Amino acid sequence: xxxxxxxxxxxxxxxxxxxxxxxxxxxxxxxxxxxxxxxxxxxxxxxxxxxxxxxxxxxxxxxxxxxxxxxxxxxxxxxxxxxxxxxxxxxxxxxxxxxxxxxxxxxxxxxxxxxxxxxxxxxxxxxxxxxxxxxxxxxxxxxxxxxxxxxxxxxxxxxxxxxxxxxxxxxxxxxxxxxxxxxxxxxxxxxxxxxxxxxxxxxxxxxxxxxxxxxxxxxxxxxxxxxxxxxxxxxxxxxxxxxxxxxxxxxxxxxxxxxxxxxxxxxxxxxxxxxxxxxxxxxxxxxxxxxxxxxxxxxxxxxxxxxxxxxxxxxxxxxx
Numbered sequence: 001x002x003x004x005x006x007x008x009x010x011x012x013x014x015x016x017x018x019x020x021x022x023x024x025x026x027x028x029x030x031x032x033x034x035x036x037x038x039x040x041x042x043x044x045x046x047x048x049x050x051x052x053x054x055x056x057x058x059x060x061x062x063x064x065x066x067x068x069x070x071x072x073x074x075x076x077x078x079x080x081x082x083x084x085x086x087x088x089x090x091x092x093x094x095x096x097x098x099x100x101x102x103x104x105x106x107x108x109x110x111x112x113x114x115x116x117x118x119x120x121x122x123x124x125x126x127x128x129x130x131x132x133x134x135x136x137x138x139x140x141x142x143x144x145x146x147x148x149x150x151x152x153x154x155x156x157x158x159x160x161x162x163x164x165x166x167x168x169x170x171x172x173x174x175x176x177x178x179x180x181x182x183x184x185x186x187x188x189x190x191x192x193x194x195x196x197x198x199x200x201x202x203x204x205x206x207x208x209x210x211x212x213x214x215x216x217x218x219x220x221x222x223x224x225x226x227x228x229x230x231x232x233x234x235x236x237x238x239x240x241x242x243x244x245x246x247x248x249x250x251x252x253x254x255x256x257x258x259x260x261x262x263x264x265x266x267x268x269x270x271x272x273x274x275x276x277x278x279x280x281x282x283x284x285x286x287x288x289x290x291x292x293x294x295x296x297x298x299x300x301x302x303x304x305x306x307x308x309x310x311x312x313x314x315x316x317x318x319x320x
Contacts, residue, residue, distance in 0.1 A: 020156065028053075029150035038135050039142035043073070046147050047131040053153035055123040055131075060088060061115040061146030068097045068114060069136025076169060077127045084123065084172045087136065090309050091172075092117050095203030095266025098257035103249040107199075107270060115146075121311075122157045123170050157313070159196060160272040165315045170198070173310040180288035182301040188308045189284040195314035197276035202233070202286065203257070203266035204306040209242050210299035212265070213290040218276055219283040226285070229276070233286070237267035280317050284310055 030047040037044035055074070062070075068089030073082040089097060092108045102111040108119045123129070131149055135141070157164045173189040180186055188200070197218070204211055212233045217226035230236030234243055238253040243265070247255045252273065257266040276282075286308070289301025 021154075024154045026053075026153040027150065028153065029057075029148070031146075031148045033146055034144040035146075036142055036144060038070075038133060038145055041135055041140075043132045043134040044145075045130065045132050047149045048128070049130075049151065050128045051153045052126050053151055053155050054125065054157050055121070055129060055149065055151040056155070057118070057120050057148065057150040058131075059116075059118040059148040060133075061112075061117075062143055063114060064139070064141050064143040066136045066139040068094065069139070071134045071136065073132045073134070074123055075130040075132070076123070076125045077129075083169060085174070086172055086309065088117055090201060090203065090307065092119055093199075093201045093254060093266070093268030094256045095201070095307070096205075096257045096259070096264050098266065100247060100256065103254075105249060105251045105254070107251070107272075108268070109249075121170065122159070123151075124157050124164070124168055126167070159198065159313065160275055162196065162275060162277075164196075164313055168195070168313045168315040171312050171314050173308075173312065175306070175308045177305055177307055179303060179305045181303055183287060183289050183291055183297060185285055185287050186306070187283060188286055189282065189310035189312065191283075191312060191314055192281045193314040194279050194317040195282065195312050196278070197271050197282065197284070197310070198313055199268065199270050199309075199311040200236075200284070201266065201268045201309040202237075202306065203264075203308070204304055205262070205264045206288075206304035207263060207302035208300065209260065209263055209265070210297075210301040211288050211304045212242055213298040213301070214287040215290055217285045217287075219281075219285065220276075220278045221280040221282075227276075229284075232290070234267075237269050239267070282312065 028049050070088040072086050074084035075082045099113050110117055214233045216229040216236045218229050219226050243255050243258050253269040255267045288304045291297045
């Protein structure tokens with residue numbers, strides 16, 4: 001018998017800071033100051049730690065062409081293929097190398113140009129964690145690099161009111177520069193585990209902004225009927241009227257790039273206080289524009305190219 005979402009949520013809501021044994025906690029970390037570790041395109045190790053716990057903080061500094069495409073990878077519990085492999089900017093909700101700064105929330109931010117990138121993602125591990133960096137493809141420099149990475153042993157991960165199971169792991173689902181026809185559907189994420197949706201970043205380029213009419217759809221636990229997560233793309237990211245007041249950076253969501261001249265946009269959305277919970281499986285689907293029931297489109301959506309980063313915490317489905 002599967003444990004229901006209500007049982008998981010109820011048990012999680014009862015957990016609090018009082019449940020954490022402070023005497024069992026131990027901070028760890030690593031930093032680098034003006035290190036030339038990225039030469040020749042090599043993958044440089046920034047931190048390695050054995051034990052159980054979670055990462056709590058990352059910060060990165062530097063300045064070179066293509067800085068935002070630097071790859072940061074997290075290898076959890078001896079993975080050969082990292083479950084987190086992100087470009088520095090998209091991994092922090094920033095698209096199209098947008099230079100806007102300073103801005104920040106409790107979870108992500110950018111304080112300088114082009115660097116001062118930070119996050120406080122909770123990245124849990126059960127045996128060991130390894131973090132690496134590598135220059136973006138085609139970048140041939142030997143730049144000085146700065147970094148700070150910290151974590152805490154034995155610290156449980158709580159997202160909003162939900163205390164996650166000890167086997168929960170953060171996973172990044174990516175789609176890179178995928179081209180869509182008008183009204184074509186695209187799958188941003190698909191997983192066959194229990195878990196919660198944590199964060200979504202979407203970056204789109206088109207010939208107009210009518211792609212913003214698209215509804216985001218979540219398919220939970222094998223259901224053929226979607227849970228509608230928005231009435232349009234901009235309101236999923238808590239915007240309105242095609243983001244008519246410009247960029248913003250808030251804890252729940254932010255618009256990090258908008259150019260109505262070349263019709264590009266990028267935004268992030270966190271679900272810490274608005275949990276999307278699934279017990280067996282989850283799919284997230286976006287559409288290039290939207291249509292009425294009779295098939296007539298809203299506006300005139302054009303072919304679009306998009307990239308997306310979808311972050312989920314996942315764990316094995318429970319049975320009794």
